Amino acid sequence: MVTVQRIGPILRPDPARVMVRPFGPFGETRATRILARILTLADDQVALLLDRVMAGFSGRHHDLGRAFLNRYEDLGRFLFLDEPLSESRRMLVGSYFTQEYSVESAALFNPSMVWHPDQTGVPDGARRFILSLRSIGEGHLSSITFRSGIIDAACRVELDPVSPFVRAPQVLADPFYEKPLFERKLREVGHCDGFAKEVLAGLGDQFTMTELKASVNTQKQARRGRRDPEPELERHAILTLAESNYEVTFDADSTLSERIIFPHSPTEVNGIEDARWVEMRDEEEGSRYIATYTAYDGRVTFPQLVTTADFLHFKISTLNGPQVQDKGMALFPRRIREHFAMLSRQDGENIQLMFSDALNFWYTREQIIKPRFPWEFIQLGNCGSPIETEAGWLVLSHGVGPMRQYTLGAFLLDLEDPSRVIGRLRQPLLAPDASEREGYVPNVLYSCGSQLHGGNLIMPYAMSDCASGFATVDLGELLAALKAEG
Numbered sequence: 001m002v003t004v005q006r007i008g009p010i011l012r013p014d015p016a017r018v019m020v021r022p023f024g025p026f027g028e029t030r031a032t033r034i035l036a037r038i039l040t041l042a043d044d045q046v047a048l049l050l051d052r053v054m055a056g057f058s059g060r061h062h063d064l065g066r067a068f069l070n071r072y073e074d075l076g077r078f079l080f081l082d083e084p085l086s087e088s089r090r091m092l093v094g095s096y097f098t099q100e101y102s103v104e105s106a107a108l109f110n111p112s113m114v115w116h117p118d119q120t121g122v123p124d125g126a127r128r129f130i131l132s133l134r135s136i137g138e139g140h141l142s143s144i145t146f147r148s149g150i151i152d153a154a155c156r157v158e159l160d161p162v163s164p165f166v167r168a169p170q171v172l173a174d175p176f177y178e179k180p181l182f183e184r185k186l187r188e189v190g191h192c193d194g195f196a197k198e199v200l201a202g203l204g205d206q207f208t209m210t211e212l213k214a215s216v217n218t219q220k221q222a223r224r225g226r227r228d229p230e231p232e233l234e235r236h237a238i239l240t241l242a243e244s245n246y247e248v249t250f251d252a253d254s255t256l257s258e259r260i261i262f263p264h265s266p267t268e269v270n271g272i273e274d275a276r277w278v279e280m281r282d283e284e285e286g287s288r289y290i291a292t293y294t295a296y297d298g299r300v301t302f303p304q305l306v307t308t309a310d311f312l313h314f315k316i317s318t319l320n321g322p323q324v325q326d327k328g329m330a331l332f333p334r335r336i337r338e339h340f341a342m343l344s345r346q347d348g349e350n351i352q353l354m355f356s357d358a359l360n361f362w363y364t365r366e367q368i369i370k371p372r373f374p375w376e377f378i379q380l381g382n383c384g385s386p387i388e389t390e391a392g393w394l395v396l397s398h399g400v401g402p403m404r405q406y407t408l409g410a411f412l413l414d415l416e417d418p419s420r421v422i423g424r425l426r427q428p429l430l431a432p433d434a435s436e437r438e439g440y441v442p443n444v445l446y447s448c449g450s451q452l453h454g455g456n457l458i459m460p461y462a463m464s465d466c467a468s469g470f471a472t473v474d475l476g477e478l479l480a481a482l483k484a485e486g
Helices: 028-039 043-060 064-074 087-096 179-188 195-201 209-222 230-243 475-484
Strands: 004-006 018-022 098-102 107-115 127-137 141-151 157-159 176-178 206-208 246-249 272-280 288-296 301-308 313-318 340-344 351-356 366-369 379-382 387-389 392-400 406-413 421-424 451-453 456-463 467-474
Touching: 018 064, 028 087, 043 064, 043 087, 064 087, 064 098, 087 098, 107 272, 107 451, 107 456, 127 272, 141 272, 141 288, 176 179, 179 195, 179 230, 195 209, 195 230, 206 209, 209 230, 351 379, 366 421, 387 451, 392 475, 406 475, 421 475, 456 475, 467 475
Parallel strands: 107 467
Antiparallel strands: 004 467, 018 098, 107 127, 127 141, 141 157, 176 206, 246 313, 272 288, 288 301, 301 313, 340 351, 351 366, 379 392, 387 392, 392 406, 406 421, 451 456, 456 467
């Protein structure tokens, strides 16, 4: 039995962490009626009402006035005015169409740890880390939030103070697309004939969202009068693909804990789930942080990628290919035999291994592990990206057993041929104890990414889909157990 130490601290959801979100949607008629009521207010009433709103809410948000003005601009299509409104009245209008959203009101769980890109000023033997977490708010809507901290030479975790503010990023208004990559993605989803080809023919090797929409409208107008449903299907596919590949950026003065990646694209409208981060070391493209995550539109799950170099600017992109299915994909931190590699579970039960020459396209898979022990008879899955050790690729896993109890396990893959399983624990590495089994989903332990530090494995893990904690394992002891039971 491998010794595991729970070390804390525990991260719990804080319903006081709120962000501003649009309030609505309202139909055009109702929105116009609301605006008309606000416009009837006298100037002194506007000033009084706005003062009350700012007094009650400005301490809970960063630059709330700017948020109200931005929201007002979103409503321009409902306003038919000859004279511009005062700034106070515009802010008040914006406040009526804005609401607070508690991003952690239900849960803060499924953590993934990577080392911070900035290690300046860190004491000897310590390392600064970034922790990504899945937060759930009203309506069971999931988003990606962040924490940071330092783990010292004795494996004690100290979290950085958490900001009272939450900031959504700015979405790049008119992103660029590479035509060959966009065309290849369209072909993968079966929409690169006829109408789509004509749309792409009107674009350069690089094009913007504005140019894409203009080309779509041009071809739509050219086909006016034809009774052909295919162009409408392809138009929807083209624009959905474009909207699902986007970029966001945060203000440079924001702290890491203020940043939240909130659902934005059509594939994400019901949430962003379980980001598995890895620091990708690649000779061709340099070092960068990449996460696989699950986008959910309310009916179908879509595996996707998010990439960043600094945790300020993030690029979100779709994954394509016949093997991009189900959940729980985890990238290896480097190429193996000149190919990208990834663990997956397309069948909902077994762990597969995938290779590809392109990060966004996956065509083949090979099953390498299936449920074998009683605590994993229902299903297996990875708990984050493989970790490179001298003995092999260390992979934390989760297994589901009786009463849908999730426990953590581990297995070891050959460094040069990760299809070879060279070690596997016969017993769970970590199971829910009495203090961890109650929560939003009881009896579940889960993780999305661990790290090695000072001869120890540092495991952030979630407790019953509610809160998150930390545990450590001596790496030497774990590897010895894996090889002994291989």
